[in-house]
Amino acid sequence: MHSLPFNFLRPSEEVIAKMFDFRSLNRAKLPIFSTISFAAIFLLIIFADSFISNLSLHSVAFGTKRTPQQELQTHNKQKLKSTSTQKPLLLVKEEVEVSYGEVHNHLVPPFNVSREERIAWFKRKFPEFEIFESSRLTSQFDSRVREFFGHGCEIQFFMTWISPAKSFGRREFLAMESLFKAHPRGCLTILSKTMDSVSGYRILEPLLERGFRALAVTPDLSFLFKDTPAEAWFNDIKTGKRDPGEIPLAQNLSNLIRLAILYKYGGIYLDTDFIVLKDFSGMRNSIGAQSIDAYGNWTRLNNAVLVFDKNHPLLYKFIEEFASTFDGNRWGHNGPYLVSRVVERSLATKALYNFTILPPIAFYPVDWSRIPGFFVRPNTWTQTKWVEAKLLQLSGGATYGGVFSTVNLKLFVSNGRCLNVIHWSAYAR
Known part of the structure; x- marks a missing residue:
């Protein structure tokens, strides 16, 4: 050189x-x-x-x-063996994105209140959470996704966006560009009510005009969670039987939606700040380690990138863990730490889930x-x-x-x- x-x-x-x-x-x-x-x-x-x-x-x-x-x-x-500990590590990206996403201030749960007070607040504010609304678009969710993927998609990707469309900026657009650079015949579905709009279309338009396939679609959460362990959790949240926690609910919904969408359709989930450098074709049923020890044993996994077949049993275990151990007061508990807990247990019990743990060099170098x-x-x-x-x-x-x-x-x-x-x-x- x-x-x-x-x-x-x-x-x-x-x-x-x-x-x-x-x-x-x-x-x-x-x-x-x-x-x-x-x-x-x-x-x-x-x-x-x-x-x-x-x-x-x-x-x-x-x-x-x-x-x-x-x-x-x-x-x-x-x-790649597990040496993860119960002590939270400051290597998890989710823990520093508290302010990311421009969550509406009036929809951020109050701090320093009791569980009962927070549940009461959520019941009052529930009608203002647009993502829970049923509409013509939510009723068309499954048919739109299947039609979109049914026309020449070599590989299907998913992202989620619960924030306002106006906050979908350069970084997120760069991530989409990189995806299509590596997968010009791939299809990207963005699960987002705010991006499924005129404003969202204008953001995607530069890609669409060049023939790339991207679709923002309003998710039907009841459909996504149906017949999974998340269904009961979702009903409890909506009816005020479950404490949503101090962390903005959008953060935890994103953690759950990515699991449910892959379980329903299969494919690749990417965070909106993930820059793709290489073709994912041929990769199956994989999750990445974010950190390893000096001996090459993983200490923490992450959920910013997930590659799984439809109805994969490990995804079901992730969803089950989310519903049974949900804690809306601990950053990372329902995301990166969740997948780490489940995988660690699966390896300890020698459960045969047919998946790959990739080293940090793959997704989190x-x-x-x-x-x-x-x-x-x-x-x-x-x-x-x-x-x-x-x-x-x-x-x-x-x-x-x-x-x-x-x-x-x-x-x-x-x-x-x-x-x-x-x-x-x-x-x-």
């Missing part, structure tokens, strides 16, 4: 601004995915810090072709809390060689993407120049 002079590597501020203005995609002459190639190379570098060469897997083979699991398995042939330290433009020969080495380190293709959390968005925009250095140096290889 040869390095280019820094003055050659720095695009103009005008070019940088164009890269981030997704609203002008229709008018811009730059290809729609210029930002994606930019972000993909950048993420490969900043995520590389947590690369561990001797990662291990708990995997199963699918067919004779080389699957994504087998590709990742080249790091280590040993099983770096701890989100360490990302800000990587937003520094290399300004010495040593630092430039370090960047090149990190790119080579990940050239094996084991990384499928990464989470692009709220704090990173601010750094991404404010440090555009240094990120372009990484982008252009990668193309100089």
Whole structure:
């Protein structure tokens, strides 16, 4: 690899601004995915810090072709074992997104009140929770989804969005762009009442005009949860028999909806801040470890990326755990910690659920809390060689993407120049 002079590597501020203005995609002459190639190379570098060469897997083979699991398995042939503890770890992305999503203030549960007072508050506010409303759109949910997926979808993706459409911004659009860059014949369904609107259509329009298949659809929660353990939990929440907790209910509904949608239809769930770097085709029944110990044993799983067949038994166990252990007062308990608990028990009892635990390099190559330290433009020969080495380190293709959390968005925009250095140096290889 040869390095280019820094003055050659720095695009103009005008070019940088164009890269981030997704609203002008229709008018811009730059290809729609210029930002994606930019972000993909950048993420490969900043995520590389947590690369561990001797990662291990708990995997199963699918067919004779080389699957994504087998590709990742080249790091280590040993099983990825659990060493998770009951003590919460500050490695879970969900724990820092308390303010994310612009939840309506009047729908945020009051703090420092009793369980009874909170339930009474929820009963009063229940009519204002639009996601619980039944309408013509909710009644059409299943038929719209099936029709959408029934016309040439090579692979089906799901995202959820419970926040206002106006808060669906650059980061989320970038995630969709990256998805279609890697899967031009894939289909993306966004479960969202707010995005299933004129405003939402305008956000998706730049992608739709280029032939990509994205659909925002108002979910029918009663249909999604029917005939699952979540059905009773949902009824208890609606009737005020269950404490929704201090955490905004939208957060916990998102954790449950992603499980239910995959159980009903099968496919791939992605958080709206996940940047896709590689084709997911061939991957089945997989969940990613977010952290591992020095011996390659996983310490925490995450639910930002889930890949499962329809009616998979492990998904049923996840839903069952959500309904039976729901706690609306503990961040992460109903999300990342939930999947960790269930998988740990399944491995301990040797339950045969036919799934794969992928190492952090696949979906969570770096701890989100360490990302800000990587937003520094290399300004010495040593630092430039370090960047090149990190790119080579990940050239094996084991990384499928990464989470692009709220704090990173601010750094991404404010440090555009240094990120372009990484982008252009990668193309100089």
